[in-house]
Structures are given as C-alpha cells and as structure tokens.
Amino acid sequence: xxxxxxxxxxxxxxLRFENLLWCLLGVILGTAVGVLPGIGPTATIAMxxxxxxxxxxxxxxxxxAGIYYGAQYGGSTTAILINLPGESSAAVTAIDGHExxxxxxxxxxxxxxxxxxxxxxTVATLVLxxxxxxxxxxxxxxxxxxxxxxxxxxxxASIALARGSTLKALAMIVLGILFGTVGRDIYGAPRFxxxxxxxxxxxxxxxxxxxxxxxxxxxxxxxxxxxxxxxTRTITNLFPSREDFRRMAAPIARGTVLGSxxxxxxxxxxxxxxxxxxxxxxxxxxxxxEFGHGAIEGVAGPESANNAAAQTSFIPLLTLGLPAHPxxxxxxxxxxxxGITPGPNVIREEPELFWGxxxxxxxxxxxxxxxxxxxxxxxxxMLTIPYKMLFPAIIAFASIGTFSLGLNAWHVFAIAFxxxxxxxxxxxxxxPAPLLLGFVLGPLLExxxxxxxxxxxxxxxxFIDRPISxxxxxxxxxxxxxxxxxxxxxxxxxxxxxxDD
Amino acid sequence: xPEVRGALKDILAGGxxxxxxxxxxxxxxxxxxxxxxxxxxxxxxxxxxxxLAGLGVLILAKGFIAGEGDAIGAVDWRAVVMITAAxxxxxxxxxxxxxxxxxxxxxxxxxxxxxRTTIREALIIAVALTALSxxxxxxxxxxxxxxxxxxxxx
Numbered sequence: 311x312x313x314x315x316x317x318x319x320x321x322x323x324x325l326r327f328e329n330l331l332w333c334l335l336g337v338i339l340g341t342a343v344g345v346l347p348g349i350g351p352t353a354t355i356a357m358x359x360x361x362x363x364x365x366x367x368x369x370x371x372x373x374x375a376g377i378y379y380g381a382q383y384g385g386s387t388t389a390i391l392i393n394l395p396g397e398s399s400a401a402v403t404a405i406d407g408h409e410x411x412x413x414x415x416x417x418x419x420x421x422x423x424x425x426x427x428x429x430x431x432t433v434a435t436l437v438l439x440x441x442x443x444x445x446x447x448x449x450x451x452x453x454x455x456x457x458x459x460x461x462x463x464x465x466x467a468s469i470a471l472a473r474g475s476t477l478k479a480l481a482m483i484v485l486g487i488l489f490g491t492v493g494r495d496i497y498g499a500p501r502f503x504x505x506x507x508x509x510x511x512x513x514x515x516x517x518x519x520x521x522x523x524x525x526x527x528x529x530x531x532x533x534x535x536x537x538x539x540x541x542t543r544t545i546t547n548l549f550p551s552r553e554d555f556r557r558m559a560a561p562i563a564r565g566t567v568l569g570s571x572x573x574x575x576x577x578x579x580x581x582x583x584x585x586x587x588x589x590x591x592x593x594x595x596x597x598x599x600e601f602g603h604g605a606i607e608g609v610a611g612p613e614s615a616n617n618a619a620a621q622t623s624f625i626p627l628l629t630l631g632l633p634a635h636p637x638x639x640x641x642x643x644x645x646x647x648x649g650i651t652p653g654p655n656v657i658r659e660e661p662e663l664f665w666g667x668x669x670x671x672x673x674x675x676x677x678x679x680x681x682x683x684x685x686x687x688x689x690x691x692m693l694t695i696p697y698k699m700l701f702p703a704i705i706a707f708a709s710i711g712t713f714s715l716g717l718n719a720w721h722v723f724a725i726a727f728x729x730x731x732x733x734x735x736x737x738x739x740x741x742p743a744p745l746l747l748g749f750v751l752g753p754l755l756e757x758x759x760x761x762x763x764x765x766x767x768x769x770x771x772x773f774i775d776r777p778i779s780x781x782x783x784x785x786x787x788x789x790x791x792x793x794x795x796x797x798x799x800x801x802x803x804x805x806x807x808x809x810d811d
Numbered sequence: 812x813p814e815v816r817g818a819l820k821d822i823l824a825g826g827x828x829x830x831x832x833x834x835x836x837x838x839x840x841x842x843x844x845x846x847x848x849x850x851x852x853x854x855x856x857x858x859x860x861x862x863l864a865g866l867g868v869l870i871l872a873k874g875f876i877a878g879e880g881d882a883i884g885a886v887d888w889r890a891v892v893m894i895t896a897a898x899x900x901x902x903x904x905x906x907x908x909x910x911x912x913x914x915x916x917x918x919x920x921x922x923x924x925x926x927r928t929t930i931r932e933a934l935i936i937a938v939a940l941t942a943l944s945x946x947x948x949x950x951x952x953x954x955x956x957x958x959x960x961x962x963x964x965x
Contacts, residue, residue, distance in 0.1 A: 361952050475821075477873065481828045481866040488835050488859050495842075495852035502838055502856070525894060532890040532925055698928050699936055705894065705921040706914055706940045707947075709901040714954045722902035726895045733891070737883055738824035756855045768848030 323666025336373035337674045340380020345689045351381035352636045353524035360715040367648035368663045372670040378637050379620050383678045386423045399580045399616040402588045406608030413604050417548035423613040430566040430614035431675035434621035437570045446629040449654035454761035459782035461755050464632040470789040478740045486748025508720035515643045517721045520708045521728025522742040528701045529733040561591050561611035569618030580619035587615035636743045639750040821874025825867045832864030893924035909960035914941045
C-alpha cells in the first residue's frame, strides 16, 4: 500500500493512449458546455452517460469527470467575457473578472483564472491522494446501521449549505427517494409500476437528471431570453504583468486551502468556497475600493477555491459512495452502470480505476490550461451559437441518448414528466438538486434500513445504540439546526447576497 | 388579499407535496406493509409518503403565516406543450419511423417551442440537427439503431 506504487499505477492507467484521448475529449466537451450558458455539466453528463456504456469503466469515468471540471473552467470564461456565469460557482468571478474585461484586461483575467485553477487543481489532487485511502479504511468498518445514518447525514448536510428554503429542500429529498421506490422492492416484487412492463426496472436516473436539469432549464430560459453582450475585441494581451503575478499569489494559496476543505462537504461546497474566498480576499485586501471594479484578487481567489472544491468533492464519492452534489450523483450512476458499487471497496477492488481516475484529473487540468489560453478565440466564438439552435439540440441529443439506454421509449417519456415536474417545482421555489440526490441514494437507504432492522430483530433503536451511527445522526440533527437557526441563517444569506452586489 | 397572494409559492408547493405524499401513501396501502423485521414493499414508501405530506403541511402553514414572497411569474405554455410533444413524438415513433424520422419530428417540434422562431428557421434547424445527431450517434458512436423503421416503405 505505498503511495508511490499507487500513483505509479494511476499514471500508467491515465497515460494509456485511449484514456488520454477520453480525458481530452471530456475536458473539451466540459469547457464547451461550461462556456455555453443554458446547458450545464449535469445535463451534459446525464445525456452522455448512456453512450459511455460501451467504454471500459475507467475510460468512461475519466471522460465524465473531465466534463465536470472542464465545465468549471469554461464557466469562468463566460463569466469574465459576458458577465453571465455559465456555472453557479463562477458567479463571483463575474464580479471582478468582467470589470477587468471592460477595462481592457480580459486576457490577464482569463489567464489568472486558468493559472489559479491549475494550481488549485494540482494541490487538491494531492489532498485526494492523501485523504481518500484512510477515509475508505474507516468506512470499511461500517455496517448497515452506520451506512444508513451516513446516507441520512449526507442528504441532510447537502441542503444545509445550499441556498433557499430548508423545508422545501427536505421535501425534495423525500420526493426523490419516493420516485426511487418505483420499480421493484427489495425482494424483487413489482411496486408502483402501474402495470407497465417498461417501468419494472424503475425510473432511470438519466431521465430524472435530463428532465430536471436539461428540460426544466430550457423551459425556464424560454420564458425570457436575455441578449448577450460580448466583450471580445479586448483580448489582445493574454499574459498577466509581474505586478499581477505578485498580487494573485496569496489569494490563490488561500483559495486553494478553503476550496479543498469545503469541497469535501456535501451540498454547494464549491459555490460556498468561491463566495467565501471572495469575502476573505475583500476583507484582507489593502485595496478594498478596487473590489467590484476589476481587482485581480477577486478573480484569483474564488477561481482557485471553486476548482479545488470541484476536485476534493470526489473524496466522499470515492470513499463513502456519497455524492456531494448532482454531478457526483450521476457519477454514482456511472459506476453502477459499469457494475461497480461505489463506496470504500472501490479503492481495494478497483485500484487501477481509483488511482487512474485521480491521476487523470491532474492531467486533465494540465490539458485545460494548454487548451484554454491559446484557443480562447474558439471558445468565444461558441458564444455566438444562438439559443434557438442550442435548445432543440439538447432535446434531440437527450432523446436519442436516453433511448439508446435499453431501447426503452419510457425513458424518453420520463424525461418529459420530470421536465414538467421540475419546471413547476422550480417555479414554486424548489431547487431540483436535492431531488436527484434523494433519487440516487433512496434505494441504498431502503436497503440499509432493511438490513439494519433484520440485525436488530425489528428494533429501530439500533441506530442510536451503535455509537458511530448515533454520532452521525446527531451530526445530521446539527446540520438541520444550522440550516434553520435564524442567526446562522442570516449570516448564510449574507454570504450568498454578495452575488447581487 | 396581497399577503396571501405573496406567499402563493409556498402554499402551492405545500399543496403539491401533500398531494404527492398522500398518493404514495394510498399506493403503498395496496401493497403488503409488513413489519419492521420483515419490511413489505409498502413499508418504506408508506413511511416516506407520510413524511412528505407532513413536510407539505409545514410548508403550506409557513406560506399562510409568513405571507410574503415573490410572484410566480408567467408560464410559457407554448414551450411546455411543444417540448413535451417533441419528447413524446420521439418516444412513440422511434421504432416505427426509425431514428431519422423521429429525430426530425422531435427537433422540429422543439424548435417551434420558441415563439419567435419561424417555420422556415425551424425546418432548417431540424434538418441540420437530424444530420448532426446521425453523424454523432450512429456514425461516430456506432449506436445500433435503425435509421429507417418499418412504417416507411422503401
């Protein structure tokens, strides 16, 4: 179990020619969807999941992960150039990044984002290498009661950090778990299948994700189309000056530390990280008046923080099988499609996949720096694709991709159902992310509940009698309290309110 | 009453959750509930259906008490209908018409979801998207789907 041997295995896997190619394809696609407002990594990964079915598991996961962190890079490009964050975590970057662009410093702003992201990604990958194996070893000692409580904690913690109504988010989780019960019960008996043979295997999570994050988003965008103002003519000098480098160093370091820590937490870890980093840089800076008017620190810190968090959010996924946010929930689905149960066993039973995936993320980050800076012109051109062509493409690709999953037309009908439901719920102030997490984790929750109650001969007190399980449940209660206590709640709103400045 | 109208979002959301929760409760009752030791298929959904309805009641109550909130905003019914029609069309015809026909119809219907897109534009978008999808999914990714189905005599 030596670190270098493991990293060597990872390098060997990630550097295989076909894996390099999938990684490159992943980050290119990711950058593209990150740049394009109106389509995010969640919908993209959901649409492409079915077609990765024929790939080797490690290649598929390398590509899907690449889409995710590639989108973080692409999102900041859009934020800087048109003040329209392609990704929620890039919202902060838009504040000072776009101001820099308007002052004719779009080039240095883009370069700062890329350099910060690369450094943060490198450090966060090391954090992943160091912390994942011990955490997995701890989780290996868990039994069903501990896993049940862990899933409960994961689900609740994921909404404690998110914005919006806590009650509604809780209801969305429960609704997601309920949709997860459609199909068959633990013993294989049909349940809620309405006599439809095609529903016997349950609702596919690809349909849920594409509907909730793809179709619902389209319906919302069609309500009012915004016109985009591009700042393109100003990208002449890409390279930051020596003064810029001096000013970005400390924010990058602080952002990386903050992001690495917050990324491990479930929920909006990467969003919180970028907002938190911006607040810290603003407080520490001697030039507070520059913030909001193109301070390079306001780009360097948050960009590093959100990329570090994107990387470390793989830790709970790879060690506990717990997704921190919707994209990670889809990664769980990807593992399952390829016949791998995500959780602490992955590192032991699939070392090649585990280490290969981690090393590929560092290589992918390198690709992104090389790709993004010289090819910035191409990405900017993508912004000229009109939305009237983009959204029918999403519908067409989603239909054919989802249908190819088992050649089942009901998977396509389900997209329409979840699209309308998601749109209605978003209109009523309910965010779709908790529903997807509940849907993916629901069957796991039922399974562990069932096993635990068999161990305890039907006595539910097993969850408080086992010490680890009890601690996890206490933490879950604490997370709810944090979310609803007025004092903390107000402070949380302040952090998110920075966005509107 | 402006207060009630202001909290309409919460009241409606609460209502939706109560309705879905109760639907799952009623549904689970038609299955074996079982005991904690031997959970039947209805056990878990019954528990959660009740929980969802309970949360719905809380959200509803909060809507009545708080009495403040944003307006829901207009719904673009044309978009809702056309996008749904596009997905249903694809699902219903992909076996009969084949991938080309189903994709063309779905792209055309969804392109028309945007009210400012003209028929001419929509036709061009549909042709281009069908060609692009066939190249990406059938030629490049080699999905084994029939281009032309049995409904179209060749």
